[in-house]
Amino acid sequence: MGLESQIQDTVFLTTLDKAVNWGRKNSLWPMPMGISCCAIEMMATLCSRYDLARFGSERLSYSPRQADLMIVAGTLTWKMAPVVRKIYDQMPEPKWVIAMGACLATGGMYDSYSVVQGLHRIIPVDQYALGCPPRPENLLNAIMKIQEQVSRETVAEPSGED
Numbered sequence: 001m002g003l004e005s006q007i008q009d010t011v012f013l014t015t016l017d018k019a020v021n022w023g024r025k026n027s028l029w030p031m032p033m034g035i036s037c038c039a040i041e042m043m044a045t046l047c048s049r050y051d052l053a054r055f056g057s058e059r060l061s062y063s064p065r066q067a068d069l070m071i072v073a074g075t076l077t078w079k080m081a082p083v084v085r086k087i088y089d090q091m092p093e094p095k096w097v098i099a100m101g102a103c104l105a106t107g108g109m110y111d112s113y114s115v116v117q118g119l120h121r122i123i124p125v126d127q128y129a130l131g132c133p134p135r136p137e138n139l140l141n142a143i144m145k146i147q148e149q150v151s152r153e154t155v156a157e158p159s160g161e162d
């Protein structure tokens with residue numbers, strides 16, 4: 001038996017990016033930022049019927065230092081916006097954001113001076129789960145899209161000039 005066929009049968013080869021991204025995408029630790037009614041559907045997504053644990057994301061992190069996925073759910077007022085931004089800033093890189101609900105996409109029905117007309121005005125948004133409120137399946141879909149996004153990440157950036 002040649003060396004090449006022995007290696008094919010016994011050695012699993014991958015790249016650093018694929019190995020790290022596989023671990024990351026299957027163990028996202030969400031920071032639940034429930035700020036109004038959409039948060040009820042976020043809670044439903046965690047329960048046994050929808051079972052977020054299937055995606056390895058059931059471990060919610062109430063400390064931003066130990067979270068890599070912020071799920072913002074609800075109506076964002078300008079009064080609350082600095083708090084959301086501060087918590088986002090406290091999360092270490094790499095990190096991703098899901099905006100849940102029509103209010104966070106466009107302000108929803110609140111075309112008002114007091115409501116932020118889209119979460120993207122405060123922090124970068126990776127995925128939207130749309131609806132008023134979005135169903136748990138919609139949030140699961142957004143999480144699966146984040147997983148796809150994580151799969152495409154490059155782990156080690158080439159170092160710049162010293």
Ligand code: SF4
Pocket residue numbers: 036037038073074075100101102103104108131132133134
């Ligand atoms: S999108 Fe609808 S359910 Fe969600 S926070 Fe806005 S009003 Fe509430």
